[in-house]
Amino acid sequence: DAGITQSPRHKVTETGTPVTLRCHQTENHRYMYWYRQDPGHGLRLIHYSYGVKDTDKGEVSDGYSVSRSKTEDFLLTLESATSSQTSVYFCAISENGGRAHEQFFGPGTRLTVL
Amino acid sequence: DQQVKQNSPSLSVQEGRISILNCDYTNSMFDYFLWYKKYPAEGPTFLISISSIKDKNEDGRFTVFLNKSAKHLSLHIVPSQPGDSAVYFCAATEPTSGTYKYIFGTGTRLKVLA
Numbered sequence: 357d358a359g360i361t362q363s364p365r366h367k368v369t370e371t372g373t374p375v376t377l378r379c380h381q382t383e384n385h386r387y388m389y390w391y392r393q394d395p396g397h398g399l400r401l402i403h404y405s406y407g408v409k410d411t412d413k414g415e416v417s418d419g420y421s422v423s424r425s426k427t428e429d430f431l432l433t434l435e436s437a438t439s440s441q442t443s444v445y446f447c448a449i450s451e452n453g454g455r456a457h458e459q460f461f462g463p464g465t466r467l468t469v470l
Numbered sequence: 471d472q473q474v475k476q477n478s479p480s481l482s483v484q485e486g487r488i489s490i491l492n493c494d495y496t497n498s499m500f501d502y503f504l505w506y507k508k509y510p511a512e513g514p515t516f517l518i519s520i521s522s523i524k525d526k527n528e529d530g531r532f533t534v535f536l537n538k539s540a541k542h543l544s545l546h547i548v549p550s551q552p553g554d555s556a557v558y559f560c561a562a563t564e565p566t567s568g569t570y571k572y573i574f575g576t577g578t579r580l581k582v583l584a
Contacts, residue, residue: 461515
């Protein structure tokens with residue numbers, strides 16, 4: 357199994373508070389991704405990174421920011437959490453971002469915004 | 471607008487029989503397709519993929535068929551086993567100058583009955 361961990365695994369927070377989710381990998385893969393999974397929507401890409409300090413937006417990036425200061429860590433921040441951001445968040449990594457190289461997913465973080 | 475659709479939210483199959491999971495897409499630029507399997511409280515894991523230059527790819531009990539003219543792909547599991555009970559996501563990518571981004575379907579929950 358690819359070495360990907362996410363922390364925390366569960367979090368309950370209140371509307372308006374900042375939240376940071378962490379993804380840590382031990383595979384030295386270049387590409388890292390953040391997805392959210394919601395009923396009726398499947399997995400949707402929030403942001404991704406193609407190298408240290410190199411990030412780009414996905415299809416549902418509003419309300420989220422990311423940072424990658426080290427190869428192994430990719431942080432997802434909700435500056436001011438809203439109830440619509442209640443979801444399960446998955447981090448994924450990929451060796452070179454190519455389609456022939458599948459993405460490996462972390463175990464997920466369940467976030468509840470009250 | 472959902473570019474990748476899995477119209478069956480759930481499917482029940484008897485152990486030993488064939489499971490057929492379907493996926494439809496609307497974007498004719500998609501040229502690489504993947505299936506992921508997801509158990510509860512875990513991240514998705516890669517199962518099988520197919521390029522648009524092929525119409526079939528096989529890996530053990532799993533076969534994916536692609537019908538480009540119908541914009542349809544299907545995953546066949548033969549024989550089905552209780553351990554196959556999970557949510558299955560199809561995903562698609564299109565050629566891009568940047569990293570390949572996956573568009574996921576909403577998932578189909580497969581239950582294999584012993």
